[in-house]
Amino acid sequence: MASLIVAVTVSVFISGCSPASKTWQLQGPTMGTSYHITVVDVPPRVVRAELQRLVDVELQQVNQEMSTYIDDSELMRFNRGPIGEAVPVSGHLADVVEMSMDIYRRSEGAFEITVGPLVNLWGFGPQPEPEQVPSDAAIEELLQQVGSDALRVERAPDRITRSRPVQIDLSAIAKGHGVDRVALLLEAQGIRNYLVEIGGELRTRGKNPKGGDWRIGIESPDPAGGVVQKPITVSGKSVATSGDYRNYYERDGVRYAHSIDPRSGRPLQHRLASVTVIADTCAEADGLATALNVLGADAGLKLAEKENLAIFMLVKTDKGFEERYSSAFEPYLERSEK
Incomplete structure (x- = not known):
């Protein structure tokens, strides 16, 4: 199953820096994309090759727990499991499903980890693009197979129950969770200055190689990519961006974006091009960015x-893009523009 959301790339301004003592950059493939890590002032006892190995092992574990591309992953085994019975799961899987259900409730159903069948119907999953737009009847039938209200998470011991045969797909939040896991791993190694990024979702702490706050560029919704719309400085926080302007197709002159509104079963039709969220954890930023993208600019x-x-937010207008942001975002703009 393809990702429910293609995160807008967030550019990281670290080029041109004179690396401080023991500044490392690590990278590798993961979750169908890649990770990039910058660590600054690495403790003397940390060995680079061992740190790289620990990161790769941690991310492999995240995949083994939450991937829909690995047939024997914990999530896929759960999806094939019994209905109406509490299934034992790992604490990590319970954490992510519990957070997903919280965002589902807060967004009144805009964030939905069981929307996979509708994503597939519209041709944004493993199935090819449909020759014709799905019928109302086909959409209505699959809407009956969607709904986080069918899930219940219990803790100590960690268990998840499905009251009907919904299928969970965590691709709209798993990258953020992976970023958090790597960040906590770095902190356990005594590293206090870092930036961790997976597929455009990132988490920062401390100082960059120049000794200042981490400076992030929010990318403009330009299909060519690489154009920074708004720079911000942020340390000790996570950043995630969601948008729908790159993955789409057209039928009879109508543009169908890959982001599906789980409440209607249809692709989004509003004018919100992208939304960036700053939060304490990357998992929450990731999930909230998806939810807000579905809700649209006003809601x-x-x-x-x-x-x-x-x-x-960047909202499409007849003349380009309009910037909108919340009161809580203003301090990040002020720091960047001084």
Whole structure:
């Protein structure tokens, strides 16, 4: 199953820096994309090759727990499991499903980890693009197979129950969770200055190689990519961006984006091009970015103000893009523009 969301790339401004003592950059493939890590002032006892190995092992474990591409992953085994019975799961899987259900409730169903059948119907999963737009009847039938209200998470011991045969897909939050796992691994090694990025979702702490806060570029919704719309400085926080302007197809002159509204079963039709969220954890930023993207500019900004979320939106207009952001996002702009 393809990802429910293609995260907009977030550019990291670290080029041109004079590396401080023991500044390392690590990278590798993971989750159908790649990871990039910058660590600064690495403790003397940390060995680079061993740190790289630990990161790769941790990310392999995340994949083994949550991937829908690995047939024997913990998630896929759960999806094939019994209905109506509490299934023992790892603490990590319970954590992510529990957070997903919290965002589902806060967004009134805009964030939905069981939306996979509808994504496939519209041709954004493993199935090819449909020759014709799906019928109302086909959409309505699959809507009956979607709904996080069918899930229940119990803790100590960690168990998940499905009251009907929904299928969980965590691709809209798993990269953020992977970033958090790597960040905690680095901290366990005594590393206090780092930037961890997976597929455009990132988490920072401490100082960059120049000794300042980490400077991040939010990318403009340009199909060519690589154009920075807004630079921000952020340390000790996570950043995730969601947008729908790259993965789409057209039928009879109508553009169908890959982001599916789980409430209607249809691709998004609003004018919100991208939304960036700053939060304490990358998993929450990742999930909230998807939820707000589904809600659209007006409803998304309303939720952000209600919950004091730091968000930045780019909304399509006839002349280009309009910037909108929440009150909680303003301090990040102020620091960057001084």
